[in-house]
Amino acid sequence: xxxxxxxxxxxxxxxxxxxxxxxxxxxxxxxxxxxxxxxxxxxxxxxxxxxxxxxxxxxxxxxxxxxxxxxxxxxxxxxxxxxxxxxxxxxxxxxxxxxxxxxxxxxxxxxxxxxxxxxxxxxxxxxxxxxxxxxxxxxxxxxxxxxxxxxxxxxxxxxxxxxxxxxxxxxxxxxxxxxxxxxxxxxxxxxxxxxxxxxxxxxxxxxxxxxxxxxxxxxxxx
Numbered sequence: 431x432x433x434x435x436x437x438x439x440x441x442x443x444x445x446x447x448x449x450x451x452x453x454x455x456x457x458x459x460x461x462x463x464x465x466x467x468x469x470x471x472x473x474x475x476x477x478x479x480x481x482x483x484x485x486x487x488x489x490x491x492x493x494x495x496x497x498x499x500x501x502x503x504x505x506x507x508x509x510x511x512x513x514x515x516x517x518x519x520x521x522x523x524x525x526x527x528x529x530x531x532x533x534x535x536x537x538x539x540x541x542x543x544x545x546x547x548x549x550x551x552x553x554x555x556x557x558x559x560x561x562x563x564x565x566x567x568x569x570x571x572x573x574x575x576x577x578x579x580x581x582x583x584x585x586x587x588x589x590x591x592x593x594x595x596x597x598x599x600x601x602x603x604x605x606x607x608x609x610x611x612x613x614x615x616x617x618x619x620x621x622x623x624x625x626x627x628x629x630x631x632x633x634x635x636x637x638x639x640x641x642x643x644x645x646x647x648x649x650x651x652x
Contacts (some may be wrong), residue, residue: 452518459525551602562591594623
């Protein structure tokens, strides 16, 4: 009986399958866009691959951190399920906004280009904000969703998500009219969260390796 009630309140397998499908489709859209508008020279080829790599990097990073969260987050109420569904919608329109933005000429359509960049920054900001909220739920000690020794790690993850969301929202507010600053600064702000996240994960792995090696060195010394 308890197992049946838990399966009814936590429909994780179906939602996780849907989530994997949405992330897979989002990744496929970028590749399909490249095929639909193939490059005509080496310069365009390199530019298209770099553009796709940027979108791919974003989606893969989000997917890995999302799966880590959803592997332990109970979908126990409508609010959590609805927020998860909205997150998947945000993920699904990311490649659409991304490709529109990078294929719009900023000199011929500056107003439309600005709207697209604002929409893209806001889209990623909302995505990070939802992931931050989910991580905060996991880091709640009273809920006992994760082991106590992992609470600090999830707290740091939540702070990282909120920081990333703030950067994306700020990027949407930067005026593009400032020559040499507006557009490059937006790109830089979009990259910062993923660089910081990669450095933080690397630092965490180094700390873990050091902690694992300490008992061994003590045994050897004794």
